[in-house]
Amino acid sequence: MSELNGPKLVIAISSTALFDMRESHEIYESQGVAAYSKYQREHEDDILEPGEAFPLVTKLLRINEKLGGEPRVEVILLSRNSADTGLRVFNSIAHHGLNITRAAFSGGNSPYRYVSAFACHLFLSTNAQDVRSALDSGMAAATLLPSQKSVSESDExxxxxxxxxxxxxxxxxxxxxxxxxxxxxxxxxxxxxxxxxxxxxxxxxxxxxxxxxxxxxxxxxxxxxxxxxxxxxxxxxxxxxxxxxxxxxxxxxxxxxxxxxxxxxxxxxxxxxxxxxxxxxxxxxxxxxxxxxxxxxxxxxx
Missing domain, CATH: 3.40.50.1000 (HAD superfamily/HAD-like)
Incomplete structure (x- = not known):
């Protein structure tokens, strides 16, 4: 982006940080990939509830509305899902009105390697190993922990x-x-x-x-x-x-x-x-x- 349009902040968020996917993750852990894939396809029209990073993402994207013009903040979705099982995630993004258009579905592999390719400044995930790999590659990254926070109503x-x-x-x-x-x-x-x-x-x-x-x-x-x-x-x-x-x-x-x-x-x-x-x-x-x-x-x- 040119200097005329100002700086652009790019943040990568894992699907498990953006949405509450504990239920489907438990199926993956207990029953394996096939059962998980079947469950996601059967529930692809069921909207996922907000996860730990959801309030942060909504505030980030609102900054674009305040500045107008070319978007200055972009959120990239990174997921271990395949595009097929990730359809539920994109349906949920659309339902919640989040302006997220770019994504990488890595089909079971770690998606951290795409953080650099998307020129991201920060990677947030619930997967500690993905975060450690990103840090080892010289990127800012953090593992989001379950919290007992109350959501701030402020736009700040x-x-x-x-x-x-x-x-x-x-x-x-x-x-x-x-x-x-x-x-x-x-x-x-x-x-x-x-x-x-x-x-x-x-x-x-x-x-x-x-x-x-x-x-x-x-x-x-x-x-x-x-x-x-x-x-x-x-x-x-x-x-x-x-x-x-x-x-x-x-x-x-x-x-x-x-x-x-x-x-x-x-x-x-x-x-x-x-x-x-x-x-x-x-x-x-x-x-x-x-x-x-x-x-x-x-x-x-x-």
């Missing part, structure tokens, strides 16, 4: 991000995990003016920032927050890194190890991305949460 779209191993590399977090808090703090003070290396979500955040710039600040439908366990004096390096990248974060919460869930609820996040399962579990009690299986915290778990 709110993204919240952890810092280390999500927006930034895991180099500093690795020092914390291997050598403790004192070593981490000493390193961040010594390197305060040295920008952090990019993490897997930097380009996604950068694209969001470019999209935000299309709106007057007081009318922007997208709001971002950094929600990190860091505290002073380790905050300075983060601030300087974002400044070096030329990225504005609307809100920054330096929690010094406090539980993130209540703060995310107060922010009103539509989705929160974090690399650590313990933070994701806390967050998912309040907001939609994506686990980013990247960095030292996930290596140690393995």
């Amino acid at each position: 779209l709110r993204f919240a991000f952890d810092g280390d191993a999500v927006l930034f590399s895991d180099a500093s977090e690795r020092i914390f995990k291997e050598r403790g808090l004192d070593a981490f703090t000493a390193n961040e003070k010594a390197e305060a003016r040295m920008p952090l290396d990019a993490g897997p979500f930097k380009i996604f955040l950068q694209t969001l920032h470019s999209l935000q710039a299309e709106f007057p600040i007081d009318e922007c439908p997208i709001r971002t927050a950094l929600v990190t366990a860091r505290a002073a004096p380790a905050h300075e390096r983060v601030v300087r890194t974002l400044r070096e990248w030329g990225i504005r974060i609307d809100e920054s919460l330096f929690l010094g190890g406090l539980s993130k869930g209540d703060f995310l609820k107060s922010f009103g996040a539509d989705v929160f991305f974090d690399d650590q399962q313990v933070h994701c579990s806390s967050a998912s009690e309040h907001v939609a949460t994506g686990h980013v299986p990247h960095g030292v915290a996930n290596e140690l778990k393995e």
Whole structure:
């Protein structure tokens, strides 16, 4: 797309993240592919209920209505279904009035390899292995977890991000995990003016920032927050890194190890991305949460 038309944000969503497909998935797990295919064909006119990513997708697509002209946000459907069994998914997309026209049905194989081909900035799925494969290929990706969130009625779209191993590399977090808090703090003070290396979500955040710039600040439908366990004096390096990248974060919460869930609820996040399962579990009690299986915290778990 030309600069004249502004930035375009492209997000890939798995069918199991967009819709609630637990019932058919249980048939697949217990009875196999043939029974699953038969079930989907027999129920292809039964509309699927919204899944974990559905509210996020509807808000994303509304941004196009606010800007007018060429669409600035595109959602791509990726599915392990075949086109035949995926007919139910497209029928449900049409029923819910979602402007999703591009899709890849990979017939039982992982669809993550099409994330790059579609030039996507983010991949959201309920399949942890697909997400890990996408991250290993250098793409921003997260596993959407079941949450107890209430759906926000606001049109404003709110993204919240952890810092280390999500927006930034895991180099500093690795020092914390291997050598403790004192070593981490000493390193961040010594390197305060040295920008952090990019993490897997930097380009996604950068694209969001470019999209935000299309709106007057007081009318922007997208709001971002950094929600990190860091505290002073380790905050300075983060601030300087974002400044070096030329990225504005609307809100920054330096929690010094406090539980993130209540703060995310107060922010009103539509989705929160974090690399650590313990933070994701806390967050998912309040907001939609994506686990980013990247960095030292996930290596140690393995």
